[in-house]
Amino acid sequence: MKPDYVNIGGRMPRVDGIVKAAGEAMYAADLSLPGMLHGRLLRSPHPHARILGVDTSAAAALPDVHAVITSRDTSGFLAGGIGSPGNEPYLALDKARFVGDAVAAVAAVDEETAERALELIDVQYEVLNPVLDPFSAMRPGAPLVHDDAPGNLSFETDLSFGDVDDAFSTCDYVREDEFETAPIRHGFIEPHAALASWETSGRLTFWGSKQSPYFTYRNMAKALGIPMSRVRIVQPHLGGGFGGKNEMFNVDFCAALLSITTGRPVKVVVSQEEVLYAYRQRHPAWIKLKTGFMNDGTLVAVDADIVADGGAYKGIGALSLFLMCTFLALPYRVPHLRAKGRRVYTNTQPSCAMRGHGVPQVRYAAEVQLDMAASDLGLDPLEVRIKNAIQPGDTTGNEFRITSCGLTETLVAARDTAERWRREIPAATEPHLKRGIGVASYGYVSGPRIAGHNTSAALIKVHEDGRVGLATGSSDCGQGSSTVLSQIAAEVLGVRLEDVQYASLDSEIVPVDPGVFGSRVTFITGNAVKRAAEDVRRQLAGVAAGILGVDPEDLVFRDRRVFVEGDPERGIPFDRLVKSAQYSGTGMTLLGRGYWAPEGIDLPRFDTGMGNQSGAYSFGTQVAAVEVDTETGRVKVLRLAVAHDCGQPINEMLVEGQLEGSSIGGVGHTFTECIQRRQGQTMNASFLEYRMPTALDACPVESTHTDTTDEMGPYGAKEAGEGVQVAIMPALVNAVHDAIGVWFKRVPITPEAVVAALRGSSAGATPNGGAKGGADGDGPDEDRGPT
């Protein structure tokens, strides 16, 4: 029997819903200041070129232009590179390394004048041969993207436990396949925007579209050479992030440096086209996967060789590769695992974290291959998953310590869903339409530790009228964290959600926070908020105990009242208690503070992939039903379902929103989305050509919670935002196989690839343009077996 919560677990509208519905929510591009100038960035048209000289004189002489800056005006700070030095300048130093790399920036009275000035900047380039895919990049003699990275190797992870080679020799069945995923977009609709205002006293105030504002806080100070305390980050509303707005970018730096240079506030807003060709993408990956099973479906050994295209810079790519390798160890028991990963530089836009961070790529490969193996072994793939499912109390070979875990329950729920769908969904009426159902599972972190500082913190101020102000360093990029965190504060203090006011983040006073990544906010910041609220509650309990003549320990905070446990009539309304506290003695000020990080979490060993990463792991199983048109190759998604273990959901409605958005996003990743480039130029840098799902692609998404309560999570909660984008792709690919008997080892599965596969052509014509086959048929007429 779960506790009787007032503010936890229900369906509560978000605290920022009304301002957003009313159009009053201010995003970075909506802000302006008196005297504000507008900045624009000049970008390299070449994928790889040495910069011999930049002549800015004509641009600087244009009327209404206030400043033109190049790398000569910077300290040459290099960003990125967790665990090792970074290598990404905010303005290109000696070389431009991809089409879109920023070379110069201009501030002028308006955007059109700034654009005109960019045309007058004369950059002398020596065009160099580019490397455009990781396999060419690794060839001996290939041009180097960075001179200090031989073979264009950005980072390597070599994870190994058990005895893989020996284990394969004991297996009844071993198969090896190659999988490939496409470069894709985060797809946020709000382009990057930054507004910076420099004061002569030496303080910079910055408003930006930042998902992890303290990344910018730290890097801005380093790049400008000013103390961190002189960087004031104020966070406006944020129009989506999905991992693509974590890092500080050139747009942020240039706004600041242009403001310092001109003595005026400067706003830089990039176009969506620039977002799509000049900023981040998800790592495309090539995964050679060998897996061994016993005849009964017991998973014995996994051997993976992963190549990830890191694009032009290091960024946070070491973590991406680490996660790709380590998440071959979840969500099943894998006694023997070897995962060698190479992140490779190319002259394309840099790759970084994106919802699920590296894990969707490897789980796509592993979950599809599991179905392939089950098919060969004559086993039900769902039963194979149940047989191998990781269990509470397990520790993986790479030291992930599994505490709460409802994976098996999610698999059982998924089995029920699939069986029900097989009854409910009629066979297609027309013979060229084929329907199928597929399943896949995942595990994910509730906040990975990536560096020393893993603590989040919260501040609470109780207002004189009894309302509660809450501030944390975690920004809400749409996932609803401000609501969830407010619910936690309300529950501790026994007030209602509408009594809590979530303050905007201001680094001047709000404690530093590692960032909004790895699904860490509910789990880690949630615990910090709980502690801050408990701090205030202790202070108020002391006052109430005096008034009521009882021990503070005997007080209950609930329904906007504080009363004696077991005697609800003997109490005091919350707002009156606040007032009494203010007038007790010379007057109390009610401020609460709390900070928290899970204890005993290892620093990641990026090179070996060893170490427990998180205080809790989420689990889930996704089910997909599709209809394939065998004439046109189009795939229609009929239904999706997620059975998941996110611990105790803090807000059912918001959790559903995460599941639905993740799932429908995954539909795009599986069937339509792929960045297409020719000679390093992005050919589909618009939402018309890069096709994300629209309302027409939406389908029902069912969800089932399994009943776990995590001991470490606030009120038992774990993550719910990212894990659900991990298994959607393989569930859909497995469903397509169920429909037409073809395994697709390359995503996206375009209509052309479907038609080609059905005609028996192995050259699945996916837009990735690789020469390797994209599909394996295992139908009776075209069984080519494992490659």
Added chain:
Amino acid sequence: MHHARRRGNRGHVTLNEIILHVNGRAYAARVEDHWTLLDVLRNQLGFTGAKKGCDQGSCGACTVLLDGIAVQSCLVLAVQSQGRSIVTIEGLARDGRLDPLQSAFHEVGAIQCGFCTPGMILSAKALLLRNPDPSEDQIKEALSGNLCRCTGYVKIVQAVKMAAAERSQAAGAAPQDVALRADPAPQAGSGT
């Protein structure tokens, strides 16, 4: 009346003085021929609820109502918008009360980051103005020009259905909608 303004080295540019009727009020604005309605709404008149997502007519975040029809304001020139009724998200609430669509979006969880929300709500508003009782397919069709990466559209479609149902229940909700469609008599707005 024309005003000249210096612009870079393109010499002098002619500014047109126009009157725009936004949310029932008349505004004077000085605009260049090629300025979009979106830029003028945001930069001259302060209606930042209209969002610039792509400036190419492909995301729908800038959607406003033009004589009751949903248009992408990045694809309409400001000078073309004279004499027509423009409604932005800021003009939907009446007397401090949210439009039923706004309330429904809030209550069912159809809002996440909120950047697509104003455009999405106005596309839905245009649909309900011409078809008060739309089918699910009609709702999806009407919203298919508005991209959202956060929600997967499931709760957005649900919100539109809910608002339509409430609207059909509440007789006499029509006067406000008539006002949205009709060309309003210019009021004594002082412009920017």
